[in-house]
Amino acid sequence: MCSGGDVSPEEKARTAQSREIDKQLRIEETVASKNESSIVKLLLLGAGESGKSTVLKQMKLMNGAGFTPAEIANYRAAIISNIITCVETLINAMDALRIPYGFKPEADHDFSTANANLCPMLPLVPYDISTESIIVSQSLPHLVRSANTSKGDDLETSKKSVKEEGVVAKADDPISRAAECIYERLGGSEHQPYPPEITILKASERMVFGLELNASIPEAIKYFWADSGVQYCYSRSNEYQLMDCCAYFLSDAGKFLSSTFQPSEMDILKARIMTTTVTESNFKVDAKTTLRVYDVGGQRSERKKWAPYFQDVKAIIFLIAISSYDQVCMEDESMNRMVENMNLFASICNHPMFKSTSMIVFMNKIDIFKEKLAKSPISQCFPSFTGENSYEEGSAYFSERISELNKYPEKSIYIYFTWATDTSQISSVLDTVNSILLGNALMNLGMM
Ligand SMILES: Nc1nc2c(ncn2[C@@H]2O[C@H](COP(=O)(O)OP(=O)(O)OP(=O)(O)O)[C@@H](O)[C@H]2O)c(=O)[nH]1
Numbered sequence: 127m128c129s130g131g132d133v134s135p136e137e138k139a140r141t142a143q144s145r146e147i148d149k150q151l152r153i154e155e156t157v158a159s160k161n162e163s164s165i166v167k168l169l170l171l172g173a174g175e176s177g178k179s180t181v182l183k184q185m186k187l188m189n190g191a192g193f194t195p196a197e198i199a200n201y202r203a204a205i206i207s208n209i210i211t212c213v214e215t216l217i218n219a220m221d222a223l224r225i226p227y228g229f230k231p232e233a234d235h236d237f238s239t240a241n242a243n244l245c246p247m248l249p250l251v252p253y254d255i256s257t258e259s260i261i262v263s264q265s266l267p268h269l270v271r272s273a274n275t276s277k278g279d280d281l282e283t284s285k286k287s288v289k290e291e292g293v294v295a296k297a298d299d300p301i302s303r304a305a306e307c308i309y310e311r312l313g314g315s316e317h318q319p320y321p322p323e324i325t326i327l328k329a330s331e332r333m334v335f336g337l338e339l340n341a342s343i344p345e346a347i348k349y350f351w352a353d354s355g356v357q358y359c360y361s362r363s364n365e366y367q368l369m370d371c372c373a374y375f376l377s378d379a380g381k382f383l384s385s386t387f388q389p390s391e392m393d394i395l396k397a398r399i400m401t402t403t404v405t406e407s408n409f410k411v412d413a414k415t416t417l418r419v420y421d422v423g424g425q426r427s428e429r430k431k432w433a434p435y436f437q438d439v440k441a442i443i444f445l446i447a448i449s450s451y452d453q454v455c456m457e458d459e460s461m462n463r464m465v466e467n468m469n470l471f472a473s474i475c476n477h478p479m480f481k482s483t484s485m486i487v488f489m490n491k492i493d494i495f496k497e498k499l500a501k502s503p504i505s506q507c508f509p510s511f512t513g514e515n516s517y518e519e520g521s522a523y524f525s526e527r528i529s530e531l532n533k534y535p536e537k538s539i540y541i542y543f544t545w546a547t548d549t550s551q552i553s554s555v556l557d558t559v560n561s562i563l564l565g566n567a568l569m570n571l572g573m574m
């Protein structure tokens with residue numbers, strides 16, 4: 127046994143070395159634990175098609191990550207699929223809404239003229255608002271989606287539940303009635319004299335259409351999209367389920383369907399792929415901090431996958447398509463999309479796990495919202511809206527409706543109006559969000 131004084135120089139060196147290693151390990155542990163705590167976890171939540179994956183794409187672009195060749199190829203296939211789906215949807219909607227090809231909504235469609243010239247089977251009563259409901263219920267009953275859409279129900283609106291508040295009625299005006307009269311007179315869906323281009327599209331099997339890209343298809347789509355009846359049908363797209371990228375892709379289908387086509391960043395931002403798996407993306411924002419972003423599927427069937435990601439969340443960006451106020455849900459046609467958004471937001475915002483989680487709301491798709499306001503009054507679906515149908519008043523109304531859902535007075539809700547497919551608009555919003563999330567230290571890093 128050696129006493130303290132008898133320690134050999136080798137022994138001393140080994141002890142010193144061992145101490146040094148222990149010290150080093152402690153330093154590494156501290157650094158590791160510091161690294162761990164610098165992961166900022168952010169969830170992108172919201173109903174289907176609200177724009178979550180589009181915001182994630184923008185974050186990737188802003189971070190300089192771009193898209194890999196495999197991703198680009200995947201988006202090219204998605205764009206072809208989006209085009210096919212949009213054409214199929216519109217063809218079906220033309221029959222469902224009873225609109226003939228070539229229909230011109232801007233023509234003189236005075237109801238009495240329409241009766242006299244196009245619909246001899248109908249009684250020749252002059253158009254009069256007081257007889258409107260009788261005429262509609264006798265001749266066009268299927269245009270009225272449900273009993274509570276009739277005009278006499280206005281007095282009842284204050285008693286309606288949240289779900290009933292967002293009732294989306296089918297168009298019921300002289301133009302839609304004139305379209306239907308002509309459609310019926312031409313033989314309904316069975317005997318319509320479809321133009322040859324439409325016949326090509328109707329006859330194309332989905333797979334053949336998608337894979338072979340038959341040379342006549344792009345020309346047929348060009349003709350189809352230019353058709354005034356199809357354009358009128360498109361203007362009523364809130365009455366059925368149509369992708370928001372429809373006009374972007376169909377207006378230049380020839381380019382997108384060409385075999386040499388390579389999608390640009392904008393094409394990829396516009397492409398729609400429904401999310402069915404939760405994805406995790408990490409963005410290094412500085413030497414110590416990583417932003418970990420989770421993108422989830424927003425359709426009802428996808429929401430059961432959300433809960434496992436709720437632990438230790440620093441912030442939630444909740445997306446709401448503000449343009450969806452006059453649309454119904456894809457998964458439940460009796461539910462207004464905006465009402466669905468509000469219910470979903472309330473359940474997330476007031477979840478006990480998110481009592482002190484920063485809640486950032488993106489009221490998204492303001493570009494579509496602005497366009498819609500001109501023809502679709504907010505008050506038709508939200509009778510408590512009594513303002514002017516302007517962007518300022520409409521956005522203030524929905525912003526207030528969202529804010530008042532928060533039941534935690536100590537928690538702030540940050541609301542932004544976004545256009546997720548516009549890189550410069552969303553970048554400036556994300557920069558502001560950056561300062562909320564990470565503080566000034568992480569500003570000017572070109573990422574959140
Ligand atoms: N015009 C316009 N289109 C948008 C905007 N934001 C998203 N879109 C489009 O809306 C469609 C749906 O967007 P996604 O990002 O896939 O929606 P999501 O919330 O991820 O949908 P799920 O994955 O089903 O939950 C895509 O075609 C987008 O290009 C916007 O601000 N304006």
Ligand SMILES: [Mg+2]
Nearest residue numbers: 178179400401
């Ligand atoms: Mg998605």
